Amino acid sequence: MTDFRLTPLAASLPSTVPFVGPETQERARGSAFDARLGANENVFGPSPKALAAMATAEQWMYGDPENFDLRTALAAHHGCTIEHIVVGEGIDGLLGYLVRLFVGPSDAVVTSDGAYPTFNYHVAGFGGTLHKVPYVEDHEDPASLFAKAKEVDAKLVYLANPDNPMGTWHDGATLTRALDDLPEGCVLVLDEAYVECAPEGTAPQLDPDDPRVIRMRTFSKAYGMAGARVGYAIAHPELIMAFNKVRNHFGMNRAAQAGALAALEDLEYTASVLAHIETARARITKIAADNGLKTIPSATNFVAIDCGQDGVFAKRVLDALIAQGLFVRMPFSAPQNRCIRISCGTPEHLDLFARYLPLALKTATEG
């Protein structure tokens, strides 16, 4: 037994991982999955221009710690200035920095029960107290979230729009109106990881100088670059500047910086990917219907399928799909955990899903 003098907070934390990776499961089962439909990765992949930019990047050089070129392009894309934008190691990395800036022992934070667990991991990791409100009809609910934030004097409140794991969304105007009830001194962490997949108008029209909101975006979903780890946040320049207090200034991969820049500019390719995603969503919905199951309407690159019973049953369906060779995941909390969550795969991957689902349902029913 050793005696490392960790901080009391660090000593109290579990050595957990928010998500077990598919590779870990593959090593445990001794074979590769037939398809990865569990992490909402975008199998259609990055723009060929992004791939070319990454393949030719000069990896002997450190990346620009200011991410200047990428931030300049993002500012033009969003109609703001580069002072409104910070780039980081995925939204996960940025959430960690944000929580570190705001949350100390016993500071209050609000999220929805069953929403993104990596945010919760960071809140726990900095000693914050997490308050959860239920989803309302499979939607994260701004009214409940902001009311709870007021009640507990929260410093941060998390809302994903569209939501993960359900795929539901609010239109931007609804969110903008709801902001009237965000308590003063509380910042809304608006996770828009999937917003490029959503209908026009899902992203609220916000003044980038609005100090009430920090928006999180990523190149992992619509842009197909999950492996590259490029996220960014848009917020008031004073808040953006605060990230420079704590971030890993040389944390960004140089090829990823170049790839994200090229991906952002390839509008035609992104449009084609979004069309593939829409087709796949419809296909998943049809496969579910063919098996007598309902789906939750989705504005993301995945679809939650209601297995029609409780979480125990859905878990049995999930396990049977995994046993057949599909990497899939499901929501963590009731009542959302009556569903399984299927990422938008290629037609071939969804053929496999169509083939495996009936047996999985049969196994679960007989289980």
Added chain:
Amino acid sequence: MTDFRLTPLAASLPSTVPFVGPETQERARGSAFDARLGANENVFGPSPKALAAMATAEQWMYGDPENFDLRTALAAHHGCTIEHIVVGEGIDGLLGYLVRLFVGPSDAVVTSDGAYPTFNYHVAGFGGTLHKVPYVEDHEDPASLFAKAKEVDAKLVYLANPDNPMGTWHDGATLTRALDDLPEGCVLVLDEAYVECAPEGTAPQLDPDDPRVIRMRTFSKAYGMAGARVGYAIAHPELIMAFNKVRNHFGMNRAAQAGALAALEDLEYTASVLAHIETARARITKIAADNGLKTIPSATNFVAIDCGQDGVFAKRVLDALIAQGLFVRMPFSAPQNRCIRISCGTPEHLDLFARYLPLALKTATEG
């Protein structure tokens, strides 16, 4: 004026960057540098096999959060188990996690005055109290460091071997003996970023289960992959496991994981790069001598040149080199700041340095 409710610690921190990047300087001067000799990047670059692995990585997938394949190869390379190894976003990222695990407000940490500033950045960032001891004859000094650690009851003590920015080193046996005086409950953070460039025997022979030391290694220097951001640490499994409490589990770039694995295995290429580095060190030493300047013997991929006067003079030499188009840096603290620090460039880059140095010295002298 907004009113973000940062933690008291975060509010107290400056929005600084430990190092200003060369790209920032290039934007300010309005033109690119002729050569990058300031960040100890390895201009000879990654193994072609590493480049190929990175170019063909499936960037639509998240990287394996366990870094299993790379850790397995590293364990074989170092004769330990994968439980002794954590992979992270460069040594910078790992230093941040380590400091977070150990250091809270007013916890004591010890380093050398003028040693790696990013470590200091993290200590300040978590509210620690940094105690500094002077270099001894341009070497970080284990005896002074460990004595100070005992005096202030330090939780961590930092020592780079070889040292940056001076390039000096201790042989491994000296360090192993010095460890007898490391106070109980204090962990030595042994930064071995440059150790592959050093003479045989520079890395101490340590039992990987030794709880007194955590070693930090990187693919940024000898392996020429600074842009990829791959560092790793070797330590007691209990300490390694603690990183899972706080790290960004999905923080690693998937291509970088594959590239590092390929780079590690290409021993022949690494040997050829180390030969280039040795040649470049000799050339830098000769250029200095041709200008009447002494150099500090180096076990790294850079050479510190003693400009023969004080820090003000060396800064004038540095500024003159920068003005002529060379990206170079210098030590921060006296008396090391009588030097400028030149990274091992290509022969062409060092031709430029040979051409620019006489004028820089003349300019500095006429100041």
